[in-house]
Amino acid sequence: MIGWPRRRRARPADTGDIPSLSAPDAPPAPGTDPTTGGVRFDGVRVETPEGRVLLADLNVTLSEPRIGLIGPNGAGKSTFLRLINALVRPTQGRVWVDGLDAGRETRAVRRRVGFLFQAPEAQIIMPTPAEDVAFGLEPLRLGRAATRERALAALARFGLAERADQPAFALSGGEKQRLALAAVLALDPALVLMDEPTTQLDLAGRRMFARVLGGLAQRVILATHDLDLLNTFDRVLVIDQGRIVFDGPPAPARAAYEALVLAREAVDPGAAPADTLEARA
Numbered sequence: 001m002i003g004w005p006r007r008r009r010a011r012p013a014d015t016g017d018i019p020s021l022s023a024p025d026a027p028p029a030p031g032t033d034p035t036t037g038g039v040r041f042d043g044v045r046v047e048t049p050e051g052r053v054l055l056a057d058l059n060v061t062l063s064e065p066r067i068g069l070i071g072p073n074g075a076g077k078s079t080f081l082r083l084i085n086a087l088v089r090p091t092q093g094r095v096w097v098d099g100l101d102a103g104r105e106t107r108a109v110r111r112r113v114g115f116l117f118q119a120p121e122a123q124i125i126m127p128t129p130a131e132d133v134a135f136g137l138e139p140l141r142l143g144r145a146a147t148r149e150r151a152l153a154a155l156a157r158f159g160l161a162e163r164a165d166q167p168a169f170a171l172s173g174g175e176k177q178r179l180a181l182a183a184v185l186a187l188d189p190a191l192v193l194m195d196e197p198t199t200q201l202d203l204a205g206r207r208m209f210a211r212v213l214g215g216l217a218q219r220v221i222l223a224t225h226d227l228d229l230l231n232t233f234d235r236v237l238v239i240d241q242g243r244i245v246f247d248g249p250p251a252p253a254r255a256a257y258e259a260l261v262l263a264r265e266a267v268d269p270g271a272a273p274a275d276t277l278e279a280r281a
């Protein structure tokens with residue numbers, strides 16, 4: 001978990017900015033990205049105002065339908081995801097989303113990108129599931145009846161139809177996670193960012209989530225410690241101490257991650273995972 005405000009509604013319709021970790025570069029000159037699709041990190045670096053480096057040397061284009069992010073606690077996975085919809089601004093470099101500059105065209109980027117947070121409570125702000133999903137749909141101005149219909153359909157997809165009008169606070173952790181996912185997908189984003197979406201799910205919930213994931217038309221970039229979830233993914237990045245240390249298919253990515261953990265244990269069996277580049281220096 002990281003320390004940004006948790007109560008913000010971070011659906012694509014929410015265009016409120018969260019302050020950058022440190023002052024970004026001067027606004028880039030107008031121009032269009034040469035790539036046509038996908039997420040592209042161009043020389044991206046993120047530092048805290050104190051100069052602590054959270055991510056560095058990010059030069060990568062992500063266009064496959066299913067991309068996983070794995071790595072130790074504090075490696076930078078959440079920060080990586082948050083860069084994509086401009087919840088974090090790069091200290092250096094630029095992030096492009098389907099040809100849009102996330103730093104300059106934030107509103108348009110957030111319309112394309114849904115974000116599923118680690119803690120579903122962060123995304124649930126209305127009293128009932130139906131109202132919560134409907135609230136996210138408001139910017140679409142569908143009208144009251146059509147909005148409710150779409151909200152109920154989204155809830156039904158995640159097994160929450162019968163809970164639609166009950167208090168949202170009474171949902172279990174897993175049900176809240178499903179509600180958050182229903183609300184994000186109801187907006188039909190082109191790309192969904194998921195930050196450890198299965199942490200509160202039981203076995204049945206995980207299996208359901210994996211099935212839902214398999215059936216999604218959207219592109220997904222998913223950070224997780226649930227490595228089995230990524231078995232069918234197209235590409236997995238291993239992030240360690242703020243850098244991409246492996247980029248490839250799921251099986252070798254998992255092996256690279258395991259080797260990294262074993263190597264660290266061999267050096268210092270009692271060591272907590274190092275957090276940042278500075279910690280390693």
Ligand SMILES: Nc1ncnc2c1ncn2[C@@H]1O[C@H](COP(=O)(O)OP(=O)(O)OP(=O)(O)O)[C@@H](O)[C@H]1O
Pocket residue numbers: 001002003004021048054071072073074075076077078079080275276
């Ligand atoms: N707003 C912030 N200000 C300062 N440091 C931050 C901020 N947000 C995150 N960090 C630090 O950045 C590092 C990377 O955090 P991040 O949450 O991206 O890691 P993660 O790989 O998602 O970790 P986890 O697997 O534990 O969720 C951590 O050391 C964290 O403490």
